[in-house]
Amino acid sequence: MVLDDPTAVLPEAGSSCSLEDYLALPDHTMDERIAEARVKLGATTLLLGHHYQRDEVIRFADATGDSYKLSRIATESDAKYIVFCGVHFMAESADILSHSGQQVILPDLNAGCSMADMAEISQVEACWEAIEALGLDGETIPLTYMNSTAAIKAFCGEKGGLVCTSSNARAAFEWAFERGKRILFLPDQHLGRNTGFEMGIPLNEMTVWDPWGLQGGQTKQSLAQSRIILWKGHCAVHQRFLPSHVDAVRAKYPGIQVIVHPECRFEVCQKADALGSTERLIALVEQAPEGQMFAVGTEIHLVNRMARRFAEQGKKVITLDDTGCLCTTMYRISPAHLAWALENLVEGRVVNRIQVRASVKRWARVALDRMLEVG
Ligand code: 13P
Ligand code: SF4
Numbered sequence: 166m167v168l169d170d171p172t173a174v175l176p177e178a179g180s181s182c183s184l185e186d187y188l189a190l191p192d193h194t195m196d197e198r199i200a201e202a203r204v205k206l207g208a209t210t211l212l213l214g215h216h217y218q219r220d221e222v223i224r225f226a227d228a229t230g231d232s233y234k235l236s237r238i239a240t241e242s243d244a245k246y247i248v249f250c251g252v253h254f255m256a257e258s259a260d261i262l263s264h265s266g267q268q269v270i271l272p273d274l275n276a277g278c279s280m281a282d283m284a285e286i287s288q289v290e291a292c293w294e295a296i297e298a299l300g301l302d303g304e305t306i307p308l309t310y311m312n313s314t315a316a317i318k319a320f321c322g323e324k325g326g327l328v329c330t331s332s333n334a335r336a337a338f339e340w341a342f343e344r345g346k347r348i349l350f351l352p353d354q355h356l357g358r359n360t361g362f363e364m365g366i367p368l369n370e371m372t373v374w375d376p377w378g379l380q381g382g383q384t385k386q387s388l389a390q391s392r393i394i395l396w397k398g399h400c401a402v403h404q405r406f407l408p409s410h411v412d413a414v415r416a417k418y419p420g421i422q423v424i425v426h427p428e429c430r431f432e433v434c435q436k437a438d439a440l441g442s443t444e445r446l447i448a449l450v451e452q453a454p455e456g457q458m459f460a461v462g463t464e465i466h467l468v469n470r471m472a473r474r475f476a477e478q479g480k481k482v483i484t485l486d487d488t489g490c491l492c493t494t495m496y497r498i499s500p501a502h503l504a505w506a507l508e509n510l511v512e513g514r515v516v517n518r519i520q521v522r523a524s525v526k527r528w529a530r531v532a533l534d535r536m537l538e539v540g
Contacts, residue, residue: 171173176261187501192221195500199225199319200493202507210510211244213259216443217464217495222250222503231444233313233330236262237537239269246270246386246510249519250279250498256519258328261529269519270510272502277494278312283398284352286316286335288376292396293324296349299385302364303464305346305394310353311536312400315521318353322532329536331427334360336539347391349374351397359434361393368431373397402490403428406462410486414460423485425462439440443467455479465489466496483496 176497187195192533203212203225213235214226223229228238232255238261239247247269249256296302307326309317320327324432325344338360340392341348350357354373361371372391374381381394390395406429414421424446425437434440436535439449443463450459450471461468462485472482484490509516521529 167495171422184374184502184505187505188499189467190501192500195504196221198314198504199507202504202511205511206246206507210248210507211239211242211246212248213238213250213496216447216470217492218250218498219466219496220470221500222498223470225503226250231332231442232258232443233332233442233536235259235399236311236330236533240537242267242328243357246515248272248506248510251505252276252281252312252494253519254278254281254312254441257521258311258318258533260519260521261315261318261526261533268515270506270515271498271517271519272506274499274517275494275500276497279494280353280398280400281312281314284309284313284317284376284396286314286320289317289351289396292349292374292376292381293490295380296388296394299388300349301388305349306348307351308339308341309532310334310356311352313352315525318532319525319528321351322528322530322535326532327535327539328400328532329539331356332440333536333539334347334427334444335364337536340535340539344403347394347503349394349396351396353400353428354395355403355430355434356395356427357393357395358431359440362431363440364537371395396522398431400428402464402492403462404430405488405490406433406485408432408436411460411467414483414485415441418458418460418483421458422449422453423460423462425485429462437462448469450475450480450482453480457481458485460485462486463490464495466491489513489527 189336201508212227214223214229236258240262246257250525256269260269296305306322307324309321309328311330370392372387373395411423423437424439428442458481460483470483476484
């Protein structure tokens with residue numbers, strides 16, 4: 166079949182057909198099939214949608230949220246199948262937190278996260294060996310952002326650390342500082358820096374570990390003196406927002422509130438009125454008085470949805486950078502992938518299951534449970 170061929174016909178639901186057959190058809194032709202499969206699957210299936218998902222996909226979600234909220238919902242669910250419309254690390258976390266008998270499905274296995282790819286477990290182990298060699302391991306707590314592989318979460322769990330998301334980073338940092346003098350924060354330098362600074366840690370007490378540099382590009386002294394060692398990772402989507410964008414919207418729209426995700430660079434966060442996870446950004450607009458205008462620094466699908474939703478309440482929402490910041494990996498989950506995954510489930514076939522190895526799961530679960538405890 167030719168991709169996007171308007172004459173292509175999808176085989177009847179229930180007949181065996183490959184993902185390529187689904188991908189050949191336009192997005193809107195999937196709606197009825199997704200809805201029908203959803204009804205047939207009933208309570209056996211929980212469909213989760215992260216806020217960066219496209220409209221054509223998120224409208225079928227049973228629950229939407231940021232990574233923390235979705236992981237909580239996954240933990241509390243009794244559904245046999247959890248279909249995660251999000252990215253790989255989110256589905257992995259849901260699998261780690263799932264009960265026995267539950268299965269987690271990611272409709273497109275190519276939906277990864279470029280930030281999570283910036284830290285590999287072998288690099289993290291090499292970093293830790295260097296910290297050990299300098300005798301600093303006993304006073305250093307490894308803390309990883311949810312946007313990381315299951316192996317890195319397991320590493321943190323085993324070494325006495327934990328996981329955090331953008332909605333509980335501060336609580337996780339406090340937890341870690343009750344147990345150690347220093348945090349090794351993986352893999353997002355911006356979230357680490359923004360959180361540390363908000364807690365009163367000056368920038369000169371934070372160092373950046375470059376996994377490609379000799380001893381991370383640091384000296385024994387710089388590591389020993391630091392309170393936070395920041396892994397040199399970032400989100401390419403959020404890194405596009407610049408301080409000049411904040412200046413420009415403030416000049417153009419006096420009185421505008423600038424709210425940004427803490428994955429944005431430090432200089433942008435310093436100029437913003439508030440920072441928050443995706444769920445919190447929505448709440449900030451929701452709680453604002455009528456007539457308030459916002460420039461939002463996060464992924465464009467969420468910003469566009471907020472603009473439409475809050476226009477009805479007399480609030481104006483624009484993107485902080487009007488070239489539009491798209492998370493291309495979140496975008497990979499298409500209606501075709503969703504229809505394919507759901508119709509296979511209706512037929513009793515589980516496709517694209519995300520299954521973390523038991524040996525990794527054990528310590529990753531410890532790290533995630535610690536996160537859920539700090540709230
Ligand atoms: P949230 O947990 O705020 O939804 O963020 C996830 C993410 O990947 C942001 O880029
Ligand atoms: Fe990863 Fe950035 Fe996409 Fe979030 S927005 S999933 S951090 S690439």
